Amino acid sequence: MILLRKTFKANTPLLLAVLALLLLWLPCLLRGADSYILIDDNLDTEIGVPYLLQHFGVALDYRPSATLPAIMNGLPRNALRPGLSVPVALFGVFGPLTAYWVNHLLVRLVGLLGMYLLVRRYGLSNPGQRWLAAAVALAWAVLPIYSMYGLSALGVPWPLLAILELRNGRGTWWHWLTLLLFPTWSMFVLAGFFVIAGLGLMLAADWALSRRVSLAVWLGVVVLGLSYCVVEWPLINSLLVRQQFVPHRLEFRLAELAPQGIAAGLRSTLQYLGWGQYHSSRFFHGGIALALLLAAWQMRNADQKLKRVWLRRVGAGLMVIVALSLFCGFYPQAMAPVQRIAPALGAFNFTRFHFLMPLLWFGLWVVALRQLPAGGLQTSLVVLQLCIGFGSNTEWLNNLRLWGGRPAAHEPTWRQFVAPDLFRQAKTQLERRSGQPAATWRVACLGLPPTVAHLNGFYTLDSYQNNYPLPYKHQFRRIIAPELAKSPELQRYFDAWGNRCYLFSAELGRNFRVGRADGVVVQDFRMNTAAFREMGGRYVLSAVRLANPGATGLQLIAQLHSPTAYWALYIYEIRPSV
Incomplete structure (x- = not known):
């Protein structure tokens, strides 16, 4: 009992x-279907896929012939x-909304625990610093993230802690388990490759300074890499094998x-340096910069040796951050001449460092x-960083606004x-009109993301995907060619990128979310209806009214x-004469 009390x-x-993290997220969880979920690059793309993988029973079907119909x-x-993948598995247990929030909360909890363990071992290890370590971990766990990427952002402390413990000869079975399981809850193309590269560079620098090589450490990096190969085998097999x-x-x-231009590159660099990437x-990052300035002032009268060590650590960290910011800021421009020599390199985005x-x-x-005196100053800096984290977290803020009766414009809830x-x-009417189930014909969406149709049982020709066959892009382009011809901006957007394989309208531009209250009417919409029919298309689900649909x-x-x-929903059918 005494041991239990001491442990507690x-x-x-x-x-x-x-407990604080759980309570802080109650405003989101209690709203249920009326909660707000981050939409761009999240609800409009990342949630539909794991749901459909489970719905069609192909989550673990890695045969070359397997498709998502x-x-x-x-x-x-x-x-x-x-x-x-943990998120995909959760969508097999729960409905899509519940699976999203369960994954979201677990990601934050696991991220909090990982940061706490890391800073307690390396940084704030004194018994009196437990409260500060817990506050730092909480500030980490409330940062704005894309939780459908799993632990790709908040979970990075876990593999770092495991490698550091192996490096210092304190590795145990659970550190190896961390390296083995981390790939199941993170994404290789977003974070995994760069975590491995970062750890490799850290160990190479360590070897250059100390000439010390630990077989266990390098084996740990290899285990992490091999685990990613097993988890990501579908992608590796389909593209490389x-x-x-x-x-x-x-x-x-x-x-x-x-x-x-240089000015544009510098502006992008400052964005990465001051705010990071969404x-x-x-x-x-101003709260952390302020803490560094106050700590530097605090160190002005410190022992010269301690001051040099501290400045060396801070300087090295800032140099790495500045170098990464410059690399990311100028990367798109720098890649242009490289792609002329090796076009395939453009397929991989190295800015994800x-x-x-x-x-x-x-x-x-x-x-x-750790260099500042315990008490009010440390507390103030932690509170400031917590406020910055919450103030940057649009998902959390928009749910609070909903509770306050002041919803953000153009940010709809899940329902x-x-x-x-x-x-x-719509589905009932179209199945009755066609005399066939939705699986036998195809739709495309205008003014609303196709994932809305996916979550409601429709089969679409359009989608927002990070990876799909190039011939399909060329085939779909025939449908939207008339609108692309009207807008050089949209033409560049599709031809030079194309993840959003959507029906475009030059009048809408890149407004892919048109609400009912907007009352938008597109005066002149054109599409290659013959190409649409050839691909199996029959209906257009539109959030905007077309002034002259017959013209196309x-x-x-x-x-x-x-x-x-x-949304308001206008349903258009290809005319029989087309």
Whole structure:
């Protein structure tokens, strides 16, 4: 009993941090279907795929012939995220909304625990610093993230801790287990490759300075890499071993989408330096910079040897951050001449080293905090960083706004976005009109993301995908060619990137989310209706009214509304004469 009390007392700060995190996210969880979920690059793309993988029973079907029939006329299953994935598994246990929030909360909890263990071992290890370590971990866990990427951002402390413990001869079975399992809850193309590269560079620098080589450490990196190979085998097999399709990413020309020139590169560098990148957590780094300045002032009268060691550590960390910011800021421009020599390199985005930057900034923050006197100053800096984290977290803020009766404009809730009542009406009417189930014909969406249709049982020709066959991109381009011809911007957007394989409208531009309240009418919409029909297309589900649908071979067959839907829905059919 005495041992139990001591254990509880020692872990009280961590337990309270966990409790605080749970309480802080209650405003999101309690709203259920009326909660707000981050939409761009999240609800409009990442949630539909794991749901459909489970719905069609192909999550673990890695055969070359396996497809996801509801997307792009049968998107190759191996173009999608792996089945050996915690988020995908959760979508097999829960409905899509519940699976999202369970994964979201678990990612934050695991991230909190990982940061706490890391800073308690390396940085804030004194018994009196437990509370500060727990506060740092909580500030880490509330950062804005894309939780469908799993632990790709908040989970990076785990492999780093495991490698550091192996390096120092304190590795145990659970450190090896961490390296083995981390790939099941993170994404190789976003973070895994760069975590491995970062660890490799760290160990190479360690060897250069100390000439010390630990076989266990390098073996740990190898285990992490091999585990990613097992988890990501569908992607590796389909692209590198037995090429199943040519990916559309081979036509990426990111330099055409980014502003050019030194001034543009420097502006982008300052964005990375001051705020980071939104996929890997975008938050203002000024609070941490302030802590570094205060710590430097505190160190002015310190022992010269200690001061030199501290300045060397801070300087090295800042140099790495500045170098990464410059690399990411100028990367699109620098890749243009490289792609002329090796076009395939454009398919892989090397700027994702930015997934390491939040941890680098927090590492510097810990280095600064430990030099400041315990008490009010440390507390103020922690509170400031917590406020910055929450203030940057649009998902959390928008749910608070919903509770306050002041919803953000153009940011619909889950129920409003998915609009099940509205699309149930649409599906019933179209199946009755066609005399066939939805699986036998195809639709495309205008003014709303195709994932809305996916979540409601429709089969679409369009989609937002990071990887799909290049021939399909060329085939779909025939449908949207008339609108691309009107807009050089949209033409560049599709031809040089193309992840959003959507119906485009030059009048809408890149407004892919048109609400019912907007009342938008597109005056002149054109599409290659013959190409649409050849691909199996029959209906267009539009969030905007077309002023003259007949000019492009369409006819309005239904106009639907629902008080709980964000969208108005206009359904157009290809005219029989086309």
